[in-house]
Amino acid sequence: MRISRFVWIAVLAVVAALVPLVVKSPHWLHVLDITLYYILLTSSWNLMMGYTGLFSFAHTALSAVGGYTSGLLALRAGIHPALAMLAGGLMAATASLVLGMVSLRLRGFYLCLVTWAFAEIATGILRAEYEITGGTMGLVVPGLFPTGVKRVAFYFVGLGLVIAFLVFMEYLSQSRVGIYLRSIRDDELASEAMGVNTTAWKVFCFTVCGFWAGIAGAYYGHYIGVVDPGMGSLNEMSLVILMVVIGGIGSIPGPVVGAVLVVILSDLLRGSLAAMSMLIFAIVMVIVMRFFPGGLTASLRHLRQEVSAIRSRSGTGRISESHS
Amino acid sequence: MDSWMLFVEVLVRGIAMGLVYALMGVGVTLIFGVMRISNFAQGEFYMLGAYVIFYLMNSLSLPFYVAVPMGMLIIFALGAVVEKLLLSPIHGKHVENAMEYSLIITFALSIFFQKLSILIFGPFYRKPPDYLVGNVGIGPVAIPGNLFIAIIVSALLILVVTLVIGRTRTGRAWRAIAQSPRGASIVGVRIGRQGTLVFGLSTAIAAAAGAILAPITLIFPTVGSTSLVKGYEIMAIGGVGSIPGSLIGGIMLGVAETLGSVYLDSAYKDLYGFALLMLFLIFRPRGLFGQVA
Numbered sequence: 001m002r003i004s005r006f007v008w009i010a011v012l013a014v015v016a017a018l019v020p021l022v023v024k025s026p027h028w029l030h031v032l033d034i035t036l037y038y039i040l041l042t043s044s045w046n047l048m049m050g051y052t053g054l055f056s057f058a059h060t061a062l063s064a065v066g067g068y069t070s071g072l073l074a075l076r077a078g079i080h081p082a083l084a085m086l087a088g089g090l091m092a093a094t095a096s097l098v099l100g101m102v103s104l105r106l107r108g109f110y111l112c113l114v115t116w117a118f119a120e121i122a123t124g125i126l127r128a129e130y131e132i133t134g135g136t137m138g139l140v141v142p143g144l145f146p147t148g149v150k151r152v153a154f155y156f157v158g159l160g161l162v163i164a165f166l167v168f169m170e171y172l173s174q175s176r177v178g179i180y181l182r183s184i185r186d187d188e189l190a191s192e193a194m195g196v197n198t199t200a201w202k203v204f205c206f207t208v209c210g211f212w213a214g215i216a217g218a219y220y221g222h223y224i225g226v227v228d229p230g231m232g233s234l235n236e237m238s239l240v241i242l243m244v245v246i247g248g249i250g251s252i253p254g255p256v257v258g259a260v261l262v263v264i265l266s267d268l269l270r271g272s273l274a275a276m277s278m279l280i281f282a283i284v285m286v287i288v289m290r291f292f293p294g295g296l297t298a299s300l301r302h303l304r305q306e307v308s309a310i311r312s313r314s315g316t317g318r319i320s321e322s323h324s
Numbered sequence: 325m326d327s328w329m330l331f332v333e334v335l336v337r338g339i340a341m342g343l344v345y346a347l348m349g350v351g352v353t354l355i356f357g358v359m360r361i362s363n364f365a366q367g368e369f370y371m372l373g374a375y376v377i378f379y380l381m382n383s384l385s386l387p388f389y390v391a392v393p394m395g396m397l398i399i400f401a402l403g404a405v406v407e408k409l410l411l412s413p414i415h416g417k418h419v420e421n422a423m424e425y426s427l428i429i430t431f432a433l434s435i436f437f438q439k440l441s442i443l444i445f446g447p448f449y450r451k452p453p454d455y456l457v458g459n460v461g462i463g464p465v466a467i468p469g470n471l472f473i474a475i476i477v478s479a480l481l482i483l484v485v486t487l488v489i490g491r492t493r494t495g496r497a498w499r500a501i502a503q504s505p506r507g508a509s510i511v512g513v514r515i516g517r518q519g520t521l522v523f524g525l526s527t528a529i530a531a532a533a534g535a536i537l538a539p540i541t542l543i544f545p546t547v548g549s550t551s552l553v554k555g556y557e558i559m560a561i562g563g564v565g566s567i568p569g570s571l572i573g574g575i576m577l578g579v580a581e582t583l584g585s586v587y588l589d590s591a592y593k594d595l596y597g598f599a600l601l602m603l604f605l606i607f608r609p610r611g612l613f614g615q616v617a
Contacts, residue, residue: 053421053424055423055424055427102606103605103606105606105609106605106606106609108423108424109356109362109423109427110605110609112362112427113556113560113601113605114601114602114605114606116556117598117599117601117602117605118602120553120594120595120598121595121598121599121602124592124594124595124598125595127591128589128591128592128595234549238431238435241428241431242432242435245428245432276439276443278435278439279435279436279439279440279443281435282432282433282435282436282439283436285428285432285435286410286429286432286433286436289425289428289429289432290410290413290429293419293420293425
């Protein structure tokens with residue numbers, strides 16, 4: 001366990017905790033709260049896609065499952081939203097577990113199709129069963145805090161969830177399990193031959209990611225006060241993919257950076273440029289994929305290596321000799 | 325007696341729609357079967373094709389049978405350029421994971437074309453002129469003239485694609501690539517060039533499908549998403565790379581949808597296809613006619 005790898009999370013936590021001291025406007029606090037929701041989604045999707053190589057379109061649908069479960073429990077059964085959120089996470093984890101078990105044999109594009117079908121069926125049911133779910137209009141659910149509590153409170157709840165997930169990710173990536181998951185991504189057959197129980201770890205990955213997607217959806221629902229089927233749409237999924245691609249697939253800070261950038265930029269572009277923002281993001285996504293695979297974080301890392309290489313070359317002659 | 329007539333009518337309708345769906349399936353399965361590229365922007369080429377052919381007919385007042393081949397050529401060129409610029413790296417060793425790369429790139433392209441067409445064409449519904457006014461009687465049931473034309477064009481195009489794949493040198497090269505890209509390139513098939521060709525053809529087929537269904541579904545910037553969905557559902561049912569599979573899959577889908585929406589809950593109409601897709605992928609991933617991967 002290398003403690004130094006956790007330092008950036010600690011720094012991030014401290015800086016993020018200080019942000020509300022500077023940012024006072026309700027609008028920007030709202031943007032930050034939404035950002036935290038997307039960070040939870042992107043980071044957990046990254047665990048599926050970037051770490052284990054499981055391309056899933058079901059992630060935002062699982063978030064909707066979590067949001068609706070939590071919302072309905074709080075609304076109809078009167079359970080406290082904090083407990084309901086946990087139930088939402090567990091429900092989404094169960095759904096994801098089942099999805100993972102039935103699609104175990106599938107890889108790559110086929111998995112992508114099955115998860116897509118799952119997402120469409122799940123949101124389709126949410127739309128059709130309007131007597132329970134409120135249909136397309138959505139469902140008004142109770143807030144996590146009594147009305148009147150400021151957005152700052154939600155910010156700290158979201159921040160706590162994000163930091164918890166990042167610590168979990170960093171811990172996981174350094175553990176044996178992290179190596180198992182990456183080996184499944186790089187070569188499932190070889191990894192199985194080495195004695196990794198690929199089936200079990202893939203299902204594990206589905207369940208864990210489903211849980212966090214559900215928690216994210218529940219957080220969103222109890223913050224906004226409304227859950228609707230649009231939460232699980234392909235549109236939302238494309239936002240998540242966009243953020244992860246721009247930030248950097250497979251790195252832990254990447255999805256965080258991507259989510260922050262995209263949410264804040266699209267807020268700045270709103271208004272007359274609203275129609276343009278997705279267009280611009282799509283162009284950026286194509287360019288990043290084509291010319292800067294690994295996204296922003298990988299490019300930055302690459303740049304730093306480049307700079308230090310130039311420095312060492314222009315330094316003592318001996319190093320440059322040993323390099324050549 | 326009446327309920328029996330209704331059943332026959334629904335069945336014929338379903339088969340007719342299925343034949344047109346089959347064309348969407350052929351477009352998708354062609355590029356995936358040969359090059360293993362999953363084109364998420366297929367629906368957007370369908371949409372662009374519908375728009376291009378609509379404008380060719382409306383602004384240049386070209387007849388239907390000239391506008392469709394011309395529109396297909398234009399979309400073919402667009403598809404070829406897209407493939408050359410963005411997808412060609414997967415033929416080399418530049419890309420680590422070709423599947424993931426093509427998936428994400430085409431996904432981004434689909435967002436791009438969709439938003440671009442909202443800017444250019446506006447968020448309106450457009451209706452091209454009827455291709456054939458009135459109904460055409462097939463046995464005891466009458467089907468709309470537009471649907472009739474769509475079936476004819478669809479059947480014709482599927483026949484052409486089948487002949488190209490089965491009877492020409494190019495088609496043989498494609499079959500070789502589908503079996504083994506490395507083997508094909510050893511015996512002299514230029515993977516890069518054939519990849520561009522197949523991609524162009526599959527987008528041109530999507531464009532044709534978009535045009536022939538335009539009077540029925542109308543044209544709007546997000547019209548393509550349905551065709552993308554249908555295409556992949558058909559591919560999953562019929563099996564990857566199989567043209568007969570696409571035909572059967574398309575008809576099955578068409579019948580399942582029309583029967584389902586009449587006899588079952590129509591709120592779930594769009595979900596029957598997804599349920600079929602999921603069942604097939606889980607229990608029979610190679611579809612009805614596909615090869616064992």
